[in-house]
Amino acid sequence: MADKPQSQCIYCGSWKDKLSREHVIADGLKGTIVLPNASCEVCRDVTSAIELHCLRKMFVVFRNTTGLYSKKHKKRRGSSSDFTITIEENGVETVTEVPINEAPAAFLELHLPVPGLINGAAPTTETQVGFGVRALHTDYQERVMKLGDAGLAFTHFELRPRAFLSMLGKIAYSFAIKQLGRDSFTPLVQPLCLNTETRPNTYVGGDWKPPIETPDRPHDLRFYEHDEYVVVRVQLFSEYTSHAYVVVVGTKLEASNAV
DSSP states (O other): OTTSOOSBOTTTOOBOSOOEEEESSOGGGTOOOEEEEEEOHHHHHHHHHHHHHIIIIISHHHHHHHTOOOGGGOOOTTOOOEEEEEEEETTEEEEEEEEGGGSOOEEEEEEOOOOHHHHTOOOOSSOOOEEEEEESSTTHHHHHHHHTHHHHHTTOOOOOHHHHHHHHHHHHHHHHHHHHOGGGEEEOOHHHHTTOOSOGGGTEEEOSSOOOOOTTOSOEEEEEOOSSEEEEEEETTGGGTOOOEEEEEEEEHHHHHHO
């Protein structure tokens, strides 16, 4: 049942003769789980734009230095390619080439409260988020200082928290459909996936358990037991013992029928 192709868009509910397949985790992050025939063209364009922002703005240095590329854009880990850093000072631009193996690589981690539906917090339109930087090298600061102004450029991340929360919602929701089947729960997060949800912290938040390390795979997706909701734990870059997130993707059917 879980692998049965969908004839209805999982995001907007429209019925189409032809729907595109959906990578649960983006191909550009080495995601391998695919949900076939799942998304209409309009919704696909929205979710793809959200993913592209995260991949090209939040994780660009990390992806280059670790070889996290899609099959269409393969680069080998440790490639001799350079980063091109352009610095402008007093109207004068200076271009510096930084070898990948010398770059100070890191990625952003968001610090979020537990989802409101889990901890009973009142819904709020304010996005409650903090962030930290997870360095991949023990000499991260030394690498930054050694490169001077070019090194500082590596510490500037373009962060759009709601875009990242939307991507987490899309990952968790499509994973739940892939594993459980669309008819096994009542979805709650389609607006979150399409970046129109005004109360994202109600559905997505931080994990309350310690992160795990998965040396055998780049990411970890799993379900948390809950009496009322379908809850998915998302740990991107888990091979680096990264921060994990929790998404309440829907209501269990028995809970919905009891209301």
